[in-house]
Amino acid sequence: MGNFLAGKVVAVTGAGRGIGRAVALAAAAEGARVVVNDHGVAVDGAAPSSEVAEAVVKEIAAAGGEAVAVADDISTMTGGQRVVDTALASYGRLDGGVCVAGILRERMLFNMTEEEWDPVVATHLKGTFTVFRAASAVMRAQRSGTLIGFTSGNHQGSVSQANYSAAKGGVISLVRSAALGLHKYGVTANAVAPVARTRMSANVPVELAEMGEPEDVAALVTYLLSDRAREQGVTGQVYTIAGAKLAVWAQPRELRAAYADGSWSAERIAEVLPGSVGVDPMPLLERVKEMERAAREGARPNAS
Numbered sequence: 001m002g003n004f005l006a007g008k009v010v011a012v013t014g015a016g017r018g019i020g021r022a023v024a025l026a027a028a029a030e031g032a033r034v035v036v037n038d039h040g041v042a043v044d045g046a047a048p049s050s051e052v053a054e055a056v057v058k059e060i061a062a063a064g065g066e067a068v069a070v071a072d073d074i075s076t077m078t079g080g081q082r083v084v085d086t087a088l089a090s091y092g093r094l095d096g097g098v099c100v101a102g103i104l105r106e107r108m109l110f111n112m113t114e115e116e117w118d119p120v121v122a123t124h125l126k127g128t129f130t131v132f133r134a135a136s137a138v139m140r141a142q143r144s145g146t147l148i149g150f151t152s153g154n155h156q157g158s159v160s161q162a163n164y165s166a167a168k169g170g171v172i173s174l175v176r177s178a179a180l181g182l183h184k185y186g187v188t189a190n191a192v193a194p195v196a197r198t199r200m201s202a203n204v205p206v207e208l209a210e211m212g213e214p215e216d217v218a219a220l221v222t223y224l225l226s227d228r229a230r231e232q233g234v235t236g237q238v239y240t241i242a243g244a245k246l247a248v249w250a251q252p253r254e255l256r257a258a259y260a261d262g263s264w265s266a267e268r269i270a271e272v273l274p275g276s277v278g279v280d281p282m283p284l285l286e287r288v289k290e291m292e293r294a295a296r297e298g299a300r301p302n303a304s
Contacts, residue, residue, distance in 0.1 A: 004226050006031035009091040011083050013037040013074050013131060014101030016052030019150075019196055022214035023098055023221045024056055028065035030222055035087045035094075036060070037070045038101070039079075066091075074101055075122035080130025084138060096225040097135035098148045099128040099171075102164075109162045117163045124150075124167035125174070132178055132189075140185045146225050147182075147189040149175045151238060155193070156284050168193075172238055179236030188235035190224050192217065193249070195242035212243035220246070255280055 010027045014020035016038030028034045040052035050071035060067040068090045072079035087094040103123045105116040128149045139145025149171040158165040171191060178189035194217040220241045223229055238249040258276035260268065 002030040004030035004222055004228075005096075008032045008095040008225065009035070009087050009093050010096035010098065010225060011035035011037060011087050011094060011131065011135070012098045012100060013083065013127065014099075014150075016040055016056055018100075019194055019214045019217050020098075020100035021056050022218040023100060024067070025059060025063075026215070026218035026222050027096075027098075027225065028060040028067060029063065032065075032096070032225070033091045034060060034065070034067040035070055035083055035090070036067050037072065037074060037083045039071060039073045074099075074127040074130050075119070077130050077133075080127070081134045083131055084134035088138065093142060094135055094138050094145065095142075096146045096148065097131050098150075098221055098225070099131050100150045101127050102150065104161065104164060106160050107163075108160050112162060120163040121167045121170075124164065125170040128171050128174060132174065136178065136182055136187065139187045140182065143186045144230075145187045146230070147175070147178050147187065148221060148224055149189070149191045151175075151191045151193045153193050153195065153240065157282075159288060175238070176236050183235065188224075188230055190229075190235060191238040192220060192224070193238060193240045194220075195240065212241060212245075216241050216243060 005027055008027075008031070010024075010032045012020055012024045012027065012034060015024040015034075015036040020038065024034050024036050036053045036056045038053040038056070040050055050069070053069035053071050057067040057069045068086060070083050070086045072082040074080045074083060084094055084097070101123055103120060105120050107113070107116050132147050132149070135145065135147060139147075151168040151171045152164070154161060154165045155169040155172055156165070175189045175191040178187070182189065194212070196212045196214050196217050220239060224234065224239075236251075240247045240249065256277050258272050260272075
């Protein structure tokens with residue numbers, strides 16, 4: 001057992017499998033007491049089972065750690081509150097909330113149904129909100145704590161996962177809002193955009209040049225939960241970890257601006273925008289075009 005998180009209490013959603021499980025195990029191995037939350041569903045959100053969370057608790061206990069299971073659905077306010085209440089009832093405090101839980105329901109935008117949109121956004125985005133909402137109230141009173149949301153490189157956009165991409169973009173904005181609103185209370189918030197081998201990444205239709213393991217992601221999360229990260233002023237950030245690569249995403253900012261002499265008209269914008277404001281090239285669009293060309297030629301595309 002290590003001591004990087006000694007004395008801390010950490011709640012992890014989606015902790016029954018994949019990255020969530022790796023985070024829970026790593027946190028426990030570094031001395032944290034862990035609330036293991038997992039609704040135990042399949043990749044598409046179906047067939048819940050409480051046994052998934054319980055199995056991870058047993059793993060932690062067998063390794064000498066402390067953990068408790070919560071099988072609630074965190075896409076509900078009651079479920080998110082239950083995760084936090086369990087931490088308080090079991091261990092008397094909450095130092096970290098890590099929201100990994102997620103599902104996928106792929107469909108092209110023009111074919112996507114409400115039943116494919118709502119559960120994905122509810123699990124990823126609302127599920128992060130419900131835990132952040134309950135945890136932030138506790139952390140504000142404690143004057144300390146760390147919130148970690150899970151996003152994806154797909155927050156840039158996706159060909160067939162508009163629901164997932166929209167939710168992941170929302171997580172980033174939620175994290176930045178938490179960092180801004182909770183800073184004066186000593187609470188930090190960050191987001192992780194992992195690239196790792198999990199059951200959710202197994203069906204990605206491209207070969208990723210940079211791919212890691214859940215344990216790589218767990219190492220980053222352990223750092224972000226630690227006092228070391230707080231002392232180094234890490235908050236409001238989005239980090240990618242993909243095997244050997246660790247990267248930080250840029251903060252959103254304006255690139256170029258033009259000003260009208262009076263009011264704008266559509267015609268005046270058509271004259272000014274191309275030369276003075278222009279566009280910001282979309283790397284993913286170029287990659288999609290490359291993939292389409294490769295598909296026409298019968299080759300499996302690579303994605304860097």
